[in-house]
Amino acid sequence: MSKSTDTQPLLGGDSSSVYNSKVKKCGGIKSYISYFINVIAIGIIGYLLFYNPTPAHASNPQTTVDPQKKKNIIFMVTDGMGPASLSLARSFRQYRDQLPINDILTIDKYLVGSSRTRSSNSLVTDSAAGATAFACGLKSYNGAIGVNPNKQPCGTILEALKLQGYYTGLVVTTRITDATPASFSSHVDYRSQEDLIAEHQLGEYPLGRSVDLILGGGRCHFYPRSIPGGCRADNRNLIDEAQINGGWSYVGNREQFDLLQSGENVTLPLLGLLADTDIPYDIDRDSKVYPSLAEQVKVALTALSKATEDSDKGFFLLIEGSRIDHAGHHNDPAAQVREVLAYDAAFREVIKFIDETETETVAISTSDHETGGLVTARQVTPNYPDYLWYPEILANSQHSGDFLAHKLASFKNKANTQEVDKFIKEEILEKDMGITNYKESEIELIKKQINNPGELLYVLNDIVSFRSQTGWTTRGHSAVDVNIYAYTNSPAIKNKLYNHTAYGGLLGNHENIEIGSFMEAITGSDLSAVTKLVSDTKHSPNAAFLESIQQEGIYGDEYHSHI
Secondary structure, eight states: OOOHHHHHSSSSSHHHHHHHHHHHHHHHTHHHHHHHHHHHHHHHHHHHHHHHOTTTTTTTTTOOOTSSSHHHHHHHOOOOOHHHHHHHHHHHHHHHHOOOOOOOTGGGEEEEEEOOOSSSSSOOHHHHHHHHHHHHHSSOOOOOOBOTTTTTTOOOHHHHHHHHOEEEEEEEEEEEHHHHHHHHOOOBBBTTTTHHHHHHHHSSTTOOOOSEEEEEOOOOGBBBBEEESSSSHHHHHHHHHHHHHSSSSEEEHHHHTTTTTTTTOOOSSEEEEEESSSOTTTTTTOTTOOHHHHHHHHHHHHHHHHHHHTTTTTEEEEOOOOHOOOOOOTTTTHHHHHHHHHHHHHHHHHHHHHHHHEEEEEEEOOOOOOOOOOOOOOOOOSSOOOOOOOOHHHHOOOSSSSHHHHHHHHHHHTSHHHHHHHHHIIIIIIIISSSOOOHHHHHHHHHHHHOOOHHHHHHHHHHHHHHHHOOOOOEEEEEEOOOOOEEEEEEHHHHTTTSOGGTTOOOEEETHHHHHHHHHHHOOOOOOHHHHTTOOOOOOOOOOHHHHHHHOOHHHHHHTOOO
């Protein structure tokens, strides 16, 4: 190596004088090298002392969860809500409320990871298998309610916590006997066994009563057909039986619900059945007749919190935004965005509760699956598509397609043809849907299906979807991954929550059964032990019911009408 090369500056520069001055400043070449070694050593020590591989919002990784410590578990399900539902609702809200583009929903702030949703027999799950994965921590077949792939009852997290001394509750906007709440509180081979599900929920199975609070719709399967709104195949009136023999308090309408005073005036166990079937879509809901999901959640949180204030055990509460799924089945974007926003309001109530309670509490929110194959884009011409989406079209629509289809069918039965044409144009399209640029071909499509509300709603919803350029790929479910959200006031649970799969947390991408396993782990539950206790549960249908299943499919009439 030449002399000129040996004297090139180490830190930049172009002359030996620079090099010599720096060497002299550090006391010679040895001192200079020693200086750099010290700098590197200090850097390594600092990295080891202060670097934390856990996200900034997680706590000390050495903190561990005490399964025996009093805690509340709030598990929330957005039935049928995929990532596109959030995009749809967020943009709609920004437009409607004139908000800036950086405005987000409450739930957006608590994104943790995502969930894979397959069932044991299909890449595309139904709500029953999806909810059973959460409740039992295992994969089962589409249609399974709290049973494993061999049609044997599996212990649920709700049952396990009830046996530990927790109070438990279910809050939904669909029938309380529908797939999601049923999977936590009953065990049947097929989701359409709703009469038997109702019996289990009231305590007619080996564990006795496991649910302390029920709020939602679904009087139908608690009443015999001899009572208006009833649909039980037998003559039992479970609502009367629950009050007389089971000690349940009962509320069946808005007036009685209001007497609960936001949960301050609740006597448990509480059976609240606020509609014959499902509580109406939020876009159609009359607030004087039906409470919102957020109102129901507030009642449940207050009531369960008061019931456990002097206990060393907390509560488990399942909350479902049930009808997001139905809007997806109906391909109804106007109803979809309102359902997501109604759920977001309920989620906000949960966050407020967690921030105010001194009890260790965690809320986990996820979906069982996505419904509708929703995309916030649609090619509406043969040409290369415009990059457009119009939320204002959804803002103009004042009712769901389901509501308008039944409204139109009802009017048609008492009007002549000329009156019907005028009603379609002026009442349905212009007033209710806010559409004035309709085509005669659309009028003819509406008239063609006017006697079939189940198909007419798709015609009406497509008119809205087409103009807003909202796309749908199916009337059923899809296999897209869904989001996981979570929040807690517990440093220990937060630490576990924000770890990756190897540590049993929910950060990143997971199978849906891991969510059930997470709840089992932080509460010290043993679902296998509960499984043994429920093994003798009556869960299989009789021969007549099996025959009807073979004719209608495992989901029954409810599935085919998308409710």
